[in-house]
Amino acid sequence: MSQENDFSEIAAAAATTGAEFARSNFETKLDLENKGESGEPMGPADVVTETDRETQRRVVEVLTERDSAATIVGEENNAAKTVPETGRAWVIDPIDGTFNFVRGLHYWTTSVAATIDGEPVAACSVLPALNRTYSANNTAAFLDGDPISVSDRTVGQSTTVAPIIPPTYGDRSVYGDGVGDMFRRFGTTVRLCSAQATLALIARGALDGAVTPQRPNPWDSLAGVQLIRQAGGMVTDLDGERWTVDSDSMVASNGQIHEELLDAAKGLR
Template identity: 50%
Template sequence: MTDEIDRVALAERAATAGSEVAAEGFRQGLAVETKDGKTDVVTEADRNAQRRVIEEIREEAIEDAIVGEEEDELKEVPDSGDSWVIDPIDGTNNYVRDLPLWTTSVAAVRDGEPVAAANISPALDEAFVAGPEGTTLNGNSVSVSEKTDPETFAVAPTIWWDFDHRDEYADACEAIVERFGDMRRLGCAQLTLGMVAAGMLEGTLTNVDPNPWDTVAGVYMVRQAGGTVTDLEGNRWRHDSTGLVASNGGAHEELLAAARSIE
């Protein structure tokens, strides 16, 4: 596959197929397992949804690398060649609590840069898709918020702070409520980034090193919707960056200041 439009279509098909598998298990009392900690949870639906996404991708992109959260797929994005970044259920903690704030995420990447993305949230009946022509929500073009006054902003801390970093979590919340109009925390990084892209939130931030499956698709959506995404230094965000600051661009320096104040 060489055409980016084709990759947009495949990303959407694959994410939709995986989300359908995940939706079958939602609110069905699935057994919950833990991986690296008490809140790092996984279900059989995560694994089955990822397998389904990969099946769909492999029908057209046989040789491309696969980066996926579950099982033995790659855990880092290659800096050269074509790859796909998958999160079968971003927001698994919401999923197992019967909260509808979760999404199946697929991003197509070329030489380390995303070129297509889809985040499908069946429990919300929402489909965020991004490609060279912009970002859409349920087929309608969207763009970032036009607000420029930080006191009118809704900003979300994102990515999870482990128990030995709860002081940083507290710092992040304090930094947001001191600088902006209000705070949200959704427990689903990809959905949060999609909401920044669609103008529902003005920004999101973290100081941790985020995983590519939690971020790459949503970052591309924000950029294609006219937003700004950087690392903590204000440099253009990459899949291997430290921290993540995404905004509508209206007061990005204020978002950066908040993220940098986390210690």
Template identity: 40%
Template sequence: MSDDHHRAALAERAARAGGVVARQQFRGDLAVETKDHKNDLVTEVDRDAQAQVVATIREEFGSDAFVLEEEVVTLSGPETGETDPAVLDEVPETGDAWVVDPIDGTANYIRGMRTWATSVTAIRDGDSVGSATYMPAAGDLFAAGPESATRDGATLAVSDRDDPETFAVAPVGWWDRDDRSEFADLCGAVVERFGDMRRIGSFQATLAFVADGGLDGAICTTPMNPWDTMAGVHMVRQAGGTVTDADGERWRHDSETLVASNGEAHAELLAAADDALDA
């Protein structure tokens, strides 16, 4: 097994391990905390699931770096706030690392809704080589390696629709209260140009659904985090889809916008993003 295939397989195993931790507390009593604002939520389960993902990966790649959604401290120094030196603030441009979102869709998780995921991506030199999005409450594991993408072992393929008026497209991202007009502009652009709109509540689940053909596209016109995007972007591409920024340039982990599609009418999604940004 090549190193890339090994890492892709480990991404699946680590996502399952973290997802099992989260599933055990799903619809249970949760102590909910806020981070940057009242709708930016976290629970102890997020941190426990993340710790399980990291521990699973470190069994095989003990010196690799991590980019994590939730803050961590060393086992020996929580009182001093000493940070783990292998946890990075941003995706490195060189070397091997792992990007982890222990519960993508925490708001759904807290509300008892089934659409949430544990997401793990193995990256090399800034690009994904293997990724997994495990949705324990729904019972699905989406995964992508160096050459393929699957859902529960079956090959993934984006939809073959080519008429935008039949597309289901999801706006994704988060806007502060003062910027909600930008969200409204994006929703308006989507409903004007496409057949239907979905709002899933989990960025990684949304991208997995594009890869699986359930959605025909997704648009984000606001800056995003790598743990919300990198796994799903890799899946969409491996499933035959297209992912760019709003200017049509190849999407990277540091892009400020994202447009994902089945590739059949990508220009129409770019036009919708342009409508929203120019409104």
């Protein structure tokens, strides 16, 4: 477990195993449950299925077989919910974009990231419905095995940015006004309803930036952060400080538009 390439290979094996199971249940009849604590305001995207749970179980099986000493952090089941400050950990989102998954939309991922002392060192995000696999070690990022890099677009009509992880369901007027300002400053905005899919698309240069004023969960973010950084991009918080798992917000970009995106993102708060 001393070689970083081992981490990327394990991440790919685990994510692929989970993705294959999740794909077999895509566009089938599913029983839906709301997720979150009792009394918490829930929105239409706050759903979970048994497929989420079983996908995570299958990912965990691969990880524990290959690296039994590491901590498992994941969205579902009884996995830890925080990334340890020291040692190795695997961070799992079995289906990032369950809202899309249950509606037959194709932007959802099975994502796995490896961390050492809280920092990502390898990642894999599989988009099963699109037959795409994004991966990163600690030196480069790849799409289906081919090297990728962020775009070189600068602020202007050609740029596309994405709001991710909006506030909980309820009054979103301030957030909506902020998104409107982003739309005016950049070429256009899109929302894919999957943070990991969005971050992967920034890494390959299809999108140019993404923002959330919320603190992203580690399973929603770490794999994508590693992809973007190894593809040459930049990830900070809303104050422009380097993003970590303890950051209270996220701004990710190709680097070229980062300062403008930081300024626009202030309106989302």
